[in-house]
Amino acid sequence: MSNLVRNIIRFAFFILFQVFVLGKIPPLHQFIVPYLYFLFILWLPFKITRGALTLLGFLFGMALDMFTKTPGLHAAACTLIAYIRPFLISLLMPKEATEIGYSEPSITSMGFVPYAVYVLVLTFLHHSYLVFMEWLHFGNFLYFIGKVFATTAISLLLILITEMLFVRKAKYRTNVA
Amino acid sequence: MRNVFLFIARFSNLLFFLFLQVLALSMLFRYNKFHQAAYMNVANEVTGRFYVRYNKIETYFSLQKENERLRMQNADLLNKLKADFAAPDSSMQLVTDTFRVDSLEQYRKFLYLPAKIIGNAVDGQNNFITLHRGSKQGVDVNMAVIGPEGVIGKIVNVSSNMSVAMSLLHRKNSVVALLKKGGGFGEVTWDGKDPRFVTLSNIPRTIKVAKGDTVVTSSYSDIFPPGKVVGYVAEVREDKSSSTYSLKLKTATDFYSVQHAYIVKNIQKAEMDSLMQKVKKD
Numbered sequence: 001m002s003n004l005v006r007n008i009i010r011f012a013f014f015i016l017f018q019v020f021v022l023g024k025i026p027p028l029h030q031f032i033v034p035y036l037y038f039l040f041i042l043w044l045p046f047k048i049t050r051g052a053l054t055l056l057g058f059l060f061g062m063a064l065d066m067f068t069k070t071p072g073l074h075a076a077a078c079t080l081i082a083y084i085r086p087f088l089i090s091l092l093m094p095k096e097a098t099e100i101g102y103s104e105p106s107i108t109s110m111g112f113v114p115y116a117v118y119v120l121v122l123t124f125l126h127h128s129y130l131v132f133m134e135w136l137h138f139g140n141f142l143y144f145i146g147k148v149f150a151t152t153a154i155s156l157l158l159i160l161i162t163e164m165l166f167v168r169k170a171k172y173r174t175n176v177a
Numbered sequence: 178m179r180n181v182f183l184f185i186a187r188f189s190n191l192l193f194f195l196f197l198q199v200l201a202l203s204m205l206f207r208y209n210k211f212h213q214a215a216y217m218n219v220a221n222e223v224t225g226r227f228y229v230r231y232n233k234i235e236t237y238f239s240l241q242k243e244n245e246r247l248r249m250q251n252a253d254l255l256n257k258l259k260a261d262f263a264a265p266d267s268s269m270q271l272v273t274d275t276f277r278v279d280s281l282e283q284y285r286k287f288l289y290l291p292a293k294i295i296g297n298a299v300d301g302q303n304n305f306i307t308l309h310r311g312s313k314q315g316v317d318v319n320m321a322v323i324g325p326e327g328v329i330g331k332i333v334n335v336s337s338n339m340s341v342a343m344s345l346l347h348r349k350n351s352v353v354a355l356l357k358k359g360g361g362f363g364e365v366t367w368d369g370k371d372p373r374f375v376t377l378s379n380i381p382r383t384i385k386v387a388k389g390d391t392v393v394t395s396s397y398s399d400i401f402p403p404g405k406v407v408g409y410v411a412e413v414r415e416d417k418s419s420s421t422y423s424l425k426l427k428t429a430t431d432f433y434s435v436q437h438a439y440i441v442k443n444i445q446k447a448e449m450d451s452l453m454q455k456v457k458k459d
Contacts, residue, residue: 020231023298026433030370033300050190058197066220067227068298069305069341072205076198083194133205134302134369143370 003045003103011060014040019067022158031143031150036158037064037074038126041082042119043168045104050086057082077130081122092118106168119159127151218336221307225339228296228307236436243436246325287402289323289439290315295339299372299432304346306330310440311338319400321441327406327429328352328394329438340440345407345428346372353398354407357391360384365392365407365426372432375408380422386413392426399446 018037025034041057048056061078065071089105092114102109105118128148135144185192236243296307310316312335322329322342330344343350345367352365354377361380368376377392390410396403408426416423443449 016227019227023300024235027300027372051193054190054194054197058201061201067224067296068301069220069307070205070301070303071220072201072203076201076205079194079197079201083190133202 007040007044010040010043011063015060015063015067018064023067029150031147032154033147033151034158035127035130035151035155036162038078038081038123039159039162041078041085042122043104043106044085046089047103050083053082053085054079073130073133076133077126080129081126084125085122088118088121104168107163120156123155123159124148124152127155218334221334221336221339221341225295225307225309225336229309232293232295239434239436242434247437250325286443286445288442288444290442292316292322292340292438292440294436294438297344297432297435299346302348302369304344304372304432305333306342306344306438308332308340308342308438308440309338311336311340313337315442316340316440317442320443321401323402323405323439323441324430324435325437326431326435327408328401329430329432329435331400332440344432345375345430346432352401352407353395354392355395356380356384356386357393357404361386362395362397363424373427374411375426375428377407377410377424377426378416378421379419380424382415382420382422384422386410386422386424388413392424399443399449400441402441402443 014037018035022034022036027033037060040060041053044053044056057078057080058075060082061073061075062071064074064078068074093110105115107115109115110118131144131147131151134147135141290310292308292310294306295309296305298304298306306322306329308316308322316332316335318332318335320332322331322344328345330342330347330350332340333343334341345352345365348367348369350365350367353362354365355362361384363377363379365375365377380386388410392407392410394401394403394405394407406429408428410424411427412425414423414425
């Protein structure tokens with residue numbers, strides 16, 4: 001399966017999974033909203049131009065916004081993490097690895113600790129920005145802090161489960177392929 | 178000039194990012210004016226189709242609960258039939274003096290249109306409900322949405338076959354309501370925290386309120402029909418800054434599992450509006 005087709009399928013899958021599976025879970029607590037959809041952006045290939053990545057983040061967030069009827073909310077958060085992503089990858093990985101190495105970020109391609117940091121930082125950024133915009137409407141600081149941390153914890157758990165369920169064969173990029 | 182182009186070329190990614198951020202944020206914060214625009218209409222029709230499919234499956238899981246609800250509502254309506262009232266003696270006569278039965282139509286104020294709920298959310302700060310009935314089927318903005326158990330919300334956006342309602346669980350929502358046993362007008366709002374509870378504020382302390390009291394819509398509203406249950410008092414809190422109570426209400430509608438609703442059209446609204454317009458002009 002080519003990279004393009006795989007990512008198109010992922011795009012649809014993550015949106016539908018977020019809306020129709022995670023969105024249907026009855027709330028356990030006011031702080032906890034299970035988010036997983038942004039993993040799509042984390043899993044995009046290394047070799048994608050910065051502009052395209054930012055645009056894709058925007059479109060992806062907008063697709064979810066169409067379902068949740070909040071135009072701009074998820075789009076803004078997704079654009080942010082899509083823009084930050086290249087900086088973070090170049091910080092966490094030696095330059096050569098991104099040039100010759102694997103096609104997309106995963107535990108095998110980046111190593112466990114750099115990948116964990118990568119996921120943690122982007123998840124935290126996404127949730128902080130998202131909750132921050134909700135907080136602008138409401139304004140309760142404890143609520144803000146509590147929700148950011150609880151939602152981040154839940155998302156990390158979901159990402160861990162997803163990584164274990166779907167073991168991605170880390171393809172080594174060659175010139176032939 | 179050359180430097181300007183160099184600057185743009187150098188920071189093109191940042192500028193593009195900022196542009197998209199501004200676009201997204203302006204959409205978010207200008208939502209009230211923007212939601213009428215073509216974007217949401219298209220979004221409604223597209224996402225609505227997904228919701229319809231999903232809903233076909235989802236409905237089966239709550240059939241029993243839904244049947245129970247509709248049966249209760251039916252029983253409630255049957256109990257109001259005139260034929261069910263019999264006087265023990267022929268000298269007594271049952272008189273209906275509030276409306277004329279034979280020429281009901283000319284006095285009708287509220288018309289109920291059944292609608293299926295196909296999309297629903299409770300986890301956001303602003304929650305919307307998607308209904309499978311749109312402008313082609315006579316739905317318009319600012320109509321009330323009532324469920325079998327009580328108030329659900331009001332319509333904020335309509336496309337040709339779908340409509341979107343802001344539920345009670347929306348931070349801009351405000352419904353005028355009062356205690357069923359009498360007195361105490363207030364406004365029902367949501368604090369965005371627990372989807373099972375809403376708040377009724379501005380109830381004067383002179384009124385005796387107990388846990389479990391019913392709160393219903395008032396007849397002052399030109400959107401909601403009077404006497405529809407909003408919720409039941411779960412907690413009485415004293416507002417320290419003013420001499421009023423603020424009541425925590427358990428919503429009558431179970432927003433997690435509601436499937437069917439009625440969109441309520443106020444037929445006399447146009448007349449009322451034009452009258453109010455005249456008063457304001459004078």
